[in-house]
Amino acid sequence: MSKPRAATVRRISQGLFLAAFLSLFTLTVWPIGLAAPVDIFLRTDPLTVLTALLAAKVWVLSLALLALPVIVLTLLAGRAYCGWVCPLGTTIDLSDRLFFAATKSRPITERRRWKYYILAAVAVSALFGAQLGYFVDPIVVLTRTLTLAVFGPLSALAQALAGIGWVQDAYTYLQNHVDFFARQALLPPQQAVFRLGWVALATFVGILALGALEKRFWCRNLCPLGALLGVISRVPLLRRRVSDNCTACLRCVRQCSTGAINAEDPTTHRMVECIQCYKCAAVCPEQAVRFVPQLSLAGREAQLDLSRRRLLAFGALGLGWAAMAHTVPAARPTVIGNPSASPQLIRPPGSVPEPELLDRCVRCQQCVKACPTNGLQPALAEAGLDGLWTPVLVPRIGSCSEKCNLCGQVCPTGAIEPIRVEDKPAIFIGQAIIDRSSCIVWAADQSCFVCDEVCPYDAIIQKMAEGKKRPIVNEHTCTGCGECEKNCPVQPLAAIRVFSLGDRRHWGRQRQRVWRYGKQRADGS
Amino acid sequence: MADKLGRREFLRGAVTVGAAALIGGCGPRGGRGARISGAAGPRVPEHVMGAKPMLVIAAGRKIEDRVRAAVSELGGMGRFVKRGDTVVIKPNAAWQRSPAQAATTHPEVVSALIKMCKEQGATRVLVVEHMIDMPPRLIWDITGLGAAARGAGGEAVSAHDQRGYVKVNIPHGKVLTSDEVIRDIVEADVFINAPIPKVHNASVITASMKNMMGVVWNRQYWHQVGLQQSIADFSTGVRPDLIILDANRILLTNGPKGPGRTKDVLQVVAGFDPVAVDAYAATLLGFQPSEVPHVELAYKAGVGQMDLSKVQMKHVKA
Numbered sequence: 001m002s003k004p005r006a007a008t009v010r011r012i013s014q015g016l017f018l019a020a021f022l023s024l025f026t027l028t029v030w031p032i033g034l035a036a037p038v039d040i041f042l043r044t045d046p047l048t049v050l051t052a053l054l055a056a057k058v059w060v061l062s063l064a065l066l067a068l069p070v071i072v073l074t075l076l077a078g079r080a081y082c083g084w085v086c087p088l089g090t091t092i093d094l095s096d097r098l099f100f101a102a103t104k105s106r107p108i109t110e111r112r113r114w115k116y117y118i119l120a121a122v123a124v125s126a127l128f129g130a131q132l133g134y135f136v137d138p139i140v141v142l143t144r145t146l147t148l149a150v151f152g153p154l155s156a157l158a159q160a161l162a163g164i165g166w167v168q169d170a171y172t173y174l175q176n177h178v179d180f181f182a183r184q185a186l187l188p189p190q191q192a193v194f195r196l197g198w199v200a201l202a203t204f205v206g207i208l209a210l211g212a213l214e215k216r217f218w219c220r221n222l223c224p225l226g227a228l229l230g231v232i233s234r235v236p237l238l239r240r241r242v243s244d245n246c247t248a249c250l251r252c253v254r255q256c257s258t259g260a261i262n263a264e265d266p267t268t269h270r271m272v273e274c275i276q277c278y279k280c281a282a283v284c285p286e287q288a289v290r291f292v293p294q295l296s297l298a299g300r301e302a303q304l305d306l307s308r309r310r311l312l313a314f315g316a317l318g319l320g321w322a323a324m325a326h327t328v329p330a331a332r333p334t335v336i337g338n339p340s341a342s343p344q345l346i347r348p349p350g351s352v353p354e355p356e357l358l359d360r361c362v363r364c365q366q367c368v369k370a371c372p373t374n375g376l377q378p379a380l381a382e383a384g385l386d387g388l389w390t391p392v393l394v395p396r397i398g399s400c401s402e403k404c405n406l407c408g409q410v411c412p413t414g415a416i417e418p419i420r421v422e423d424k425p426a427i428f429i430g431q432a433i434i435d436r437s438s439c440i441v442w443a444a445d446q447s448c449f450v451c452d453e454v455c456p457y458d459a460i461i462q463k464m465a466e467g468k469k470r471p472i473v474n475e476h477t478c479t480g481c482g483e484c485e486k487n488c489p490v491q492p493l494a495a496i497r498v499f500s501l502g503d504r505r506h507w508g509r510q511r512q513r514v515w516r517y518g519k520q521r522a523d524g525s
Numbered sequence: 526m527a528d529k530l531g532r533r534e535f536l537r538g539a540v541t542v543g544a545a546a547l548i549g550g551c552g553p554r555g556g557r558g559a560r561i562s563g564a565a566g567p568r569v570p571e572h573v574m575g576a577k578p579m580l581v582i583a584a585g586r587k588i589e590d591r592v593r594a595a596v597s598e599l600g601g602m603g604r605f606v607k608r609g610d611t612v613v614i615k616p617n618a619a620w621q622r623s624p625a626q627a628a629t630t631h632p633e634v635v636s637a638l639i640k641m642c643k644e645q646g647a648t649r650v651l652v653v654e655h656m657i658d659m660p661p662r663l664i665w666d667i668t669g670l671g672a673a674a675r676g677a678g679g680e681a682v683s684a685h686d687q688r689g690y691v692k693v694n695i696p697h698g699k700v701l702t703s704d705e706v707i708r709d710i711v712e713a714d715v716f717i718n719a720p721i722p723k724v725h726n727a728s729v730i731t732a733s734m735k736n737m738m739g740v741v742w743n744r745q746y747w748h749q750v751g752l753q754q755s756i757a758d759f760s761t762g763v764r765p766d767l768i769i770l771d772a773n774r775i776l777l778t779n780g781p782k783g784p785g786r787t788k789d790v791l792q793v794v795a796g797f798d799p800v801a802v803d804a805y806a807a808t809l810l811g812f813q814p815s816e817v818p819h820v821e822l823a824y825k826a827g828v829g830q831m832d833l834s835k836v837q838m839k840h841v842k843a
Contacts, residue, residue: 030663163688172651176680182662182671189661189683372660403621403663440748448748449727453781454657456621462726487657489745 006278006291010083014090021087025146029185030372030406039366041087041139042412044070046232047122047225048140048362051133052413054126055359060414074229078236082219082226083257083275088138092208092216093257100211108259108273112220115227116306117314122224124318129355130325130386132318134363136224141203144389147365148194148378149201155192193397194368195377196389219275220258230272234303237293240274240281242267245288252280252289272303325358325386342382345500346393346480349400349427350408350419353505354383360415363389367407367416373398375482376407391416393429395482395498400429402456402481425457426509426516430480431502432459432473439495441470451484451496460484471496476515478502561693561711561763577837578798578830580805584791585843588773592637594843595769595795605766608646610714613707614638614679615765617721617736618654618670620782621663627776627787630721632673634771634793638717639677650679651709655739658782661685682709690742695762697826700750705742706763718765718799722772722806723780727752729817731781732806733768733799734760757822760799764828768802770794772809800829801836808833 021041028038042048049067053060070081082089096103118136125132134140162168174181181187210217219226246267253261260273261280281289348367351357368376368391375398378389391407393400408418419427432451436442441449451471452460459478462469473496480498488494504512513522583595596602606612616630624631639650652674656664661683665671674681684690690705710716720736727748728735734756738744740763747755772792779785790809796802800823804814814820814831824831 030660159686159688162686168689172680172682176675184660184662184683190659190685372663398659401621401659401663403667404660446748447727447752450745450748452726456658456782458779483658487745489748491745491749 007282010277013084014093017085018087018090021142022146025143025151025369026185027183028366028370028410029183030370030404031183038370039364039410039412040066042143042362042364042366043067045137045139045225046070046074047133047137047228048364048412050228051122051126051131051137052360052362052415054123055129055131056356057129057359063413070229071232074233074236076236077238077276078233078271078274079226079229080238080276081229082223083277086138086219086225088142088207088223089216089219089275091142092211092218095208096211096215099208100215103212103215105215105254105256106259107253107256107261107263108220108270109214112273113306113310114221115223116231116304117310118222119224119227119231120311121314121318121321124315125322125325126318126359128319128322128326129359130322131359131362132321133224134361134389136222137362138218138223138225140362140364141207143364143366143369145200145204147200147369148197149204151369152192152194152197154186155188158187159191190374192374195380214259216257216275220273226275231304233272235271235297235300237295238276238291239271239294240269241290241292241294243286243288243290245286246284247286249285251283251285255279255283270303271299325384328384328386343499343501344392344394345379345382345387345503346395346430346482346498347503347505348376348391348393348407348416349424349429349479350405350417351391351429351505352415352417357415358383358386358390360413361390362413362415364412365389365391366410366412367391370406370410371398372404372406373401373486375399375486393480393482393498395485396494397486399482399486400480402483423509424481425477425479426513426522428479428502428504428507428512428515430482430498430500431475431478432480432482432484432496432498433501434471434473435493435495435497438490438493439471440490441468442495448489450487450489454483454487456481456483475502577835578796578801579837579839580794580796580798580801581839581841582805583793583795583841583843587843588631588633588793589637589640590843591773591791591793592634592769593641594841595793596641596767598839598841599767599795599797602641602645605715605717606642606645606647607714610642610645610647611709611712612642612647612650612715612717613710613713614650614652614717614719615710615736615740616652616654616670616719616771617731617739618652618664618668619657619739621658621667622783623667624669625774625787626783627721627774628723628781628783629668629670630719630771631773632669634719634769634773635670635679636673636677638719638769639674639679642715643678647715650674650677651682651713652679653682653684653707653709653740655684655707655741655744657739684709684740687742693762695758697761698758699754701747701755701758701762704746704759704762707740710740710763715767716765717767717769719769719771720806721775722770722809723776723783724778724785724810725781726779728756728819730803730807730810730812732770732803733765734803734819734823737763737765753818754822756819757826757828760823760828761826764799766797768794768796768799770796770802770806772806775809777810798829798836800824800831801833804831804833804836805838 024038043066046067122133257277261269377394379392408416440446457477459474482498484496485494581595581598583591585591620628622628642650671681684707691708693706694703722732725731772790777786
């Protein structure tokens, strides 16, 4: 009776990993009190690690090491990750069960090769320094969907309900008496807003809707992570063995999650497509199916069975993407050396210099989720084609809070490096510029100085001009945090705006310290 | 079929109930304190009218002692708070600043007030703020006000959703004729303003009247139509039942956010008259009351007395 139990254990495993994924996502909020590894799924995702390392052409041992457990698991038990761990796989299983119960599990088709070709394009593109994996990496897709298309609407719902008096009272009670709610992780005091939520939602719904064609269509045919795991372990140690009791009743063929079992000869199966779900073992009336360690490497060559021509074609596609990505205007730096993509390209503090950031960032949106002011948003065109969905600060939505360094803590690939809060005065992400034609002090002789009031770095100088004190910006102390732009009373476009002109990432930390404090103090501290 | 109808019925019922709850929950519940002015004139409560406005200036060893001494000289908290009341306290909790930097109300002032309200049998004591720095959780932590509120049995409320605001008319406003005010304040039985005196780069000083800018939804508008007049206008419309000025440590430069030079004054001031309180705060900060335009404008609008020689000032020591 141990066989049915394996399938149950697998379901429990799927449930636990999905719950862990969702909990960690929810906990991605300031402050990370539990010191929870909120980005652990992304950090251990071999595809994320591979593409980030390939694209950045750096060897980051800590990154590589974290992917090791999944790689070892794969060498031992094949694509067990897909069947037991992957939160997107679990979501697809649930969706298939709920919405596509009528869809029969059919033997796998030639479409299964697509995912290897996609992987080829992703890997070649990464090799030539451009990320492509973020479109299709399942962990990234799910994190992005949760941030942009689930967290946003949920927060809107919570806020709508707060319009009811007693609900608001209940929120207040919870936020004051239950530590979890005091974190404001689930009930943010201000509705969270995100750009491009619908694109994330459409992608996600599309992936689930493919379940109408085949069970686990995504996992069978498209997922490059599944492909990578298959390539890593063409013949895993633990694999399916069918005894002579098999009567070829084909029940296992009809149950197989990925259609890996050969319908002509159910004693054989395609090992790279097996996700170790053990359904075949569970349904076999003769109990002929067992999963046991086997050392032989027989059949290794035939496992992938890909068209070399297609592989080359998709590799060329990846190369083409990389070439295009590197020839958008954003790729050429300005004379002062910072990226020319857009004057509004404000990167979060701790971001590595622009070309490397584009290589490293996997667009998972963890930083966007974490940002407590909601100011961090996925880029549209600010960073060019190559920079789609990378994080940019939109000060009018939210500024970079003086005492927060969360984005660098949750970034799984080091595209935003962890920084100390104390260092923030000397990390320049942009610079505020006053528009004197719309500033009510300059243009209408009002007394305002909200910019001066809110500036955490004392970067607004009150200068006597035309008989009145008027604001100007001190470029040595303005870090581009956007507090002034956020709070400027001039509507809809603020009269003080942050531009990437003051982005000094390419200088390195020491030169920025000298710019801020002068040579002596910079060396001293 | 029956099943489907049943579901539909259920949905219809649920929507009706939900809508009723929404509508029912939307209007102000209306507290005891009539602090919103009507058409007759700026609302000046009976205990202020006719009498010489009184300020109690309390010194003492501990902050809580000062707060208690000041309020008790004014007649004790029982004069304001009745059993079962909901009390709202508005500190200055706008900034990511520690109590020592004197940019925000000291947490001990707030916790003392909450305790005193609770002693009088208040059911709920809310500490509300529409912050300027974000996010609220971080501000409640750094200012110490979140812990103070919770520790003393109150509740911290971050008023960052427009749905938590209701429109209030300001019939005597010159530039500000209505505004959206935090609903909790409008509905509260007792409303206590608990500001901290600071110099202010735009409004010269900030004390009680300027602190009220943190109870409205669109404060940017005040800047657009004229800050000083807006502060005065708003004070004609919404009047706290009690003002507790946290002059334990005040901010003398680089206000309102600081960090700047601070001075330990070691006082807590209690009063009803926002103009008198702010006139006194101005003198602490080194200004004549007449040098602060919104104090003068509010005085002219009849909100209170700015001439401190006409104010009854009681010094007490705990």
